[in-house]
Amino acid sequence: MNTWLRYLSVLFMAFALVAVVSCAAPSKQQSAGEYVDDTFITTKVKTAILNDPDLRVTEISVETFDGVVQLSGF
Structure with a gap:
């Protein structure tokens, strides 16, 4: 029983x-040009909204x- 509990x-x-590693956020590094x-x-986009x-x-x-543009709000 002890072996079964270890397994x-x-x-x-x-x-x-696996769950923790797969849920990790992607790197948010960009070059200066990007x-x-x-x-x-x-x-x-902000000018168009304004x-x-x-x-x-x-x-x-x-x-x-x-x-990729993300808009949020109400």
């Missing part, structure tokens, strides 16, 4: 390790990473 605990720890490009895209009278600018967050 079970090792199996549990292996699954826990950062400048993303900043330019973010600025263009120029639309039907949108509430203060309630919309704009984030850009690797050319």
Whole structure:
């Protein structure tokens, strides 16, 4: 019975390790050029939102990473 409990605990720890490693966030490192490009895209999107009278600018967050724009808010 003691051996069975050891195998079970090792199996549990292996699954826990796989779960933790697979859920790790990707690296958020960018080159200077990529950062400048993303900043330019973010600025263009924020300007477009600001120029639309039907949108509430203060309630919309704009984030850009690797050319992908994410809008959040209400």
